[in-house]
Amino acid sequence: MKFTDQATRSVFVGLLKIAMRKHFVLSVIALSIVAPFASVPPLLAQGAAQNIPKSAAANLPFDPHDLSGDWIGENTAENSRWANKTPEPPLTEWGKQNLLYKSITHDALSGTLRDPNKPPNDKGSVSGGDRNFYATDPNGVPANDPAGMYPGKNCEPLAAPAMFDIPFLTLLTIFETKEQIYLLNNFQREWRIFWLNREHPKDIDPTFEGDSVGHWEGNTLVVDTIGFNGRTAISGEVGHAKSDAFHLIERFTRVDHDDLMIDMTYADPKAWGDKVWTGFHKHYKYVPIEKVHDMTYKSDYFTEWICSPQDNKAFDQRVTDLATKH
Amino acid sequence: MAIALVFEPFLPAFAQTAAQTAPKPSATANLPFDPHDLSGDWTGEKSKRNNRWANKTPEPPLTDWAKQNLLYKSLSHDSYSGTLRDPKITPNDAVPDDARSFFATDLYGVPVNDPNGMYPGKDCEPMSTPAMYDVPYLGLLTFFITPDAIYELNNHHREWRIFWLNREHPKEMDPTFEGDSIAHWEGNTLVVDTIGYNGRTMVSGAVGHSKSDAFHMVERFTRTDHDTIQIDMTLSDPKAWGDKSWPGFHKYYHLVPIEKVHDLVYKSDYFTEWICSPEDNKNFDKKVIELQQKQK
Numbered sequence: 001m002k003f004t005d006q007a008t009r010s011v012f013v014g015l016l017k018i019a020m021r022k023h024f025v026l027s028v029i030a031l032s033i034v035a036p037f038a039s040v041p042p043l044l045a046q047g048a049a050q051n052i053p054k055s056a057a058a059n060l061p062f063d064p065h066d067l068s069g070d071w072i073g074e075n076t077a078e079n080s081r082w083a084n085k086t087p088e089p090p091l092t093e094w095g096k097q098n099l100l101y102k103s104i105t106h107d108a109l110s111g112t113l114r115d116p117n118k119p120p121n122d123k124g125s126v127s128g129g130d131r132n133f134y135a136t137d138p139n140g141v142p143a144n145d146p147a148g149m150y151p152g153k154n155c156e157p158l159a160a161p162a163m164f165d166i167p168f169l170t171l172l173t174i175f176e177t178k179e180q181i182y183l184l185n186n187f188q189r190e191w192r193i194f195w196l197n198r199e200h201p202k203d204i205d206p207t208f209e210g211d212s213v214g215h216w217e218g219n220t221l222v223v224d225t226i227g228f229n230g231r232t233a234i235s236g237e238v239g240h241a242k243s244d245a246f247h248l249i250e251r252f253t254r255v256d257h258d259d260l261m262i263d264m265t266y267a268d269p270k271a272w273g274d275k276v277w278t279g280f281h282k283h284y285k286y287v288p289i290e291k292v293h294d295m296t297y298k299s300d301y302f303t304e305w306i307c308s309p310q311d312n313k314a315f316d317q318r319v320t321d322l323a324t325k326h
Numbered sequence: 327m328a329i330a331l332v333f334e335p336f337l338p339a340f341a342q343t344a345a346q347t348a349p350k351p352s353a354t355a356n357l358p359f360d361p362h363d364l365s366g367d368w369t370g371e372k373s374k375r376n377n378r379w380a381n382k383t384p385e386p387p388l389t390d391w392a393k394q395n396l397l398y399k400s401l402s403h404d405s406y407s408g409t410l411r412d413p414k415i416t417p418n419d420a421v422p423d424d425a426r427s428f429f430a431t432d433l434y435g436v437p438v439n440d441p442n443g444m445y446p447g448k449d450c451e452p453m454s455t456p457a458m459y460d461v462p463y464l465g466l467l468t469f470f471i472t473p474d475a476i477y478e479l480n481n482h483h484r485e486w487r488i489f490w491l492n493r494e495h496p497k498e499m500d501p502t503f504e505g506d507s508i509a510h511w512e513g514n515t516l517v518v519d520t521i522g523y524n525g526r527t528m529v530s531g532a533v534g535h536s537k538s539d540a541f542h543m544v545e546r547f548t549r550t551d552h553d554t555i556q557i558d559m560t561l562s563d564p565k566a567w568g569d570k571s572w573p574g575f576h577k578y579y580h581l582v583p584i585e586k587v588h589d590l591v592y593k594s595d596y597f598t599e600w601i602c603s604p605e606d607n608k609n610f611d612k613k614v615i616e617l618q619q620k621q622k
Contacts (some may be wrong), residue, residue, distance in 0.1 A: 051578075140440075154604050190601070207598065297499055309449055309451065
């Protein structure tokens, strides 16, 4: 995996101002799988987009049902993995026994970002450049362990939602057919298939990417994914895995020609009981094909990013060596 | 110029001739089709003409440099790789495998059927081409066509390649696992030219050495009827084979209607998500080695 030092540094010096956001509170109605996912008003996607500076081509005509093409995530604080201020629901006892990692991440860019307005937990904080991280996550999982867990470690699959953790590393390519939408993620080169206008089958063998079905609600593509195999991380800063009951709802809205918003809600009855975790928003910008072609040969983020276990092992060793020196 | 000369024009008629020896056409083979439309899902034919030993054109001789730098210690943890022994030829020490037997070493003395031997995708390293076509019925291919590029997705190990249309290779490029592919249409055949490999992947499970970083592959995709794509490949590698090329590779894929794809995604290992997890792969290798040890 070509996660270069340059990429790490570029995140390191990124903006840190965390804007307070208003979130719509989703009402939890019942224990069923569907009920926790009340509709996120499409206006939320619009509201979020209004905070993002518009590109020159943003006002071009577009088909809101056409998500095809290449999209790269914005490198902003609002788009980072710490942007969601909605707290994680409390873990069930089963979740604490079965899902917690021993530790997370080999670099200081994961873990729970400490709020400078609040005192640190009693384990102090870990500095990462000009940011501070709690030394453990809310469930006591140590963060910033060079040998800790991170999405894609050892070239195990990333899966969603972890694949959206660092959007500017993630060139998404979307293809649409009448029956399916394919979402290709260049970072670790994974793809997902959204089957349109179908139900999940009754029997599913669990997979890394899960089983995804999608349908349009107005101009928003709603994708419902279940059938995860419980072997992947939720995100780099969450100290436990998804269970095999993890349920992801994504809402893709193309708000103008150049801007694609993804709003996500997570549920996991085994981990969180009947509670859901809302408030995840990702913003991607359209990349014209000529730029994609050009950047393929110039930018680590656009070129082939296949995870080679051999390279990944060498990378992990370098990070561990570096952390040991410090 | 030398590189260009080794690739004699591959007559489109050849694709037609090979198709005439195909199995009985499917019911929908005679439907009208656009030969420039390769989009959709395609599964490899499970037949002798489609396996990795079908090419009877011998490999060009290896250069001395290649013998020093490219040979593997051994091939393959199962007997489905290695060089298939021709029963009409006096064998060297043969390795039996059910109805087939394999030479115990390839042409260059690389032992085959070693439980710890090399195979495409070992340890979840990328397979790349042409090795990804080795076992065509394992690899559901999906093509997406846009005005600027064609994407080829291979479900086996979930790798994809991008064929940039009507462009030249850049003068400078970083080598990659999949290489840099450019393509253009010659009549009804899509010609894809790939260079820029990083030299870290196999040619094929049946070949006892890796590609060098000078490996050059030309693929010709021809949709010969509504339901069939034929891929004809010519390989060259100046560091491995000098100015010789290795032609004669043909693969046959058949269209899978989308309803069948959806159905089989939940029923067939070949159609479902086939991501290589290093953890699972390690356990698989271990099981194969244990099985072979029991059989000794």
